[in-house]
Amino acid sequence: MNSGAELDPDDLRVEPWEWPELGHSWSRGRRRDRIGASLFLFWLLPTTISALHMGRPAALSLVLTVVYAASFLCVWWLAPGWSPPGRIALVCLLFVVGLGYLVVAGSASSPSVLGYALSASILLLPLGWAPWIGVVCVAGCALATWWVDGRVDLDATLILALIAVITLSLSRSARLLGKLRQARSEVRTLAVAGERARLARDLHDVLGHSLTTITVKTSLARRLLEGDAPKDRVLEEIRDTEDLSRRALADIRSTVSGQRRMSLAAELVSARAALRAAGIDADLPHAVDDVVASLEEPLAYVLREGVTNVVRHSGAARCTVRLGARWLEIRDNGVAPLGTPGNGLSGLSERLAAVHGTLTAGPLPTGGYQLRAEVPA
Secondary structure: OOOOOOOOHHHHOOOOOOOOOHHHHHHOOOHHHHHHHHHHHHHHHHHHHHHHHOOOOHHHHHHHHHHHHHHHHHHHHOHHHOOHHHHHHHHHHHHHHHHHHHHHHHHHOOHHHHHHHHHHHHHHOOHHHHHHHHHHHHHHHHHHHHHHHOOOOHHHHHHHHHHHHHHHHHHHHHHHHHHHHHHHHHHHHHHHHHHHHHHHHHHHHHHHHHHHHHHHHHHHHHHHHHOOOOHHHHHHHHHHHHHHHHHHHHHHHHHHHOOOOOOHHHHHHHHHHHHHHOOOEEEOOOOOOOOOHHHHHHHHHHHHHHHHHHHHHHOOOEEEEEEOOOEEEEEEOOOOOOOOOOHHHHHHHHHHHHOOOEEEEEEOOOOOEEEEEEOOO
């Protein structure tokens, strides 16, 4: 199974020497299918009755009939969940009991009775064994009837051949169905995991930037109040904070519904406001006309996360943002962060990987920090 939430045709191929995992697929199958297969056991009754009328050992005939029928029922109701040694033992038991049944029943029986054992071997064993088992059974039937009767029993031989072909087709279909169900289950699991990862990444990007900006602006409003700044100036910061809170709530709702789309131009405006509120001199582009349209959204996420990190962690006095058609670069003159990259940069790397882009981050030789996102043409 591949890592994406899709089906790979190679995952649905039945390997010839692969042991079938029938327990899961058959356990979810319809009960009436098993009952229908079990009804074929009524084919044994006429043979057993004829053997009894011909004076064959009654007790032994009945015991062999019951054991043969019970073993075949195990094939459908119990054996699919067994380990390989158990399946091999059951198949061997069916062939031994089937041959014993033929010997005891004598002329009242037909070699086609071995069809139960033949079908069981094809259902329970690797498909690569099926042609050889089928050839041995069909050839053995032809040789045995020629040796005993002086002629080949064409009816019994053809019946065994048909049983081999039909059972092989059914077995292959059952195994493919099992693989398909397993693949669909894995796809659902991957889809859920992918949606959770998307939601966590988007909420981190939305809340991280919004809450950072709100914190900076409320801190600025507090300092203005403490410094006896003009009332209008304080009210402006409070109104901006109120607007930011409303936008953050709207962003969360659209993120949860999967309908949120980032605008690079809007993020530039937001970045300018956040840097100004934090007292950081901002050198930002005034337009995004040169940026490739399909890359505006991932680059907008880079801008948002980069500016948020500058405001929260750098202690910088200046932040510079540069844009190209397929790249974005953020530089500051603050202190480079220590340790491994956090969830924010990891999420950005995933977003850029989706458009075959790369993200590089690290300290500058002259001091400060640089974050650069680039998507090759």
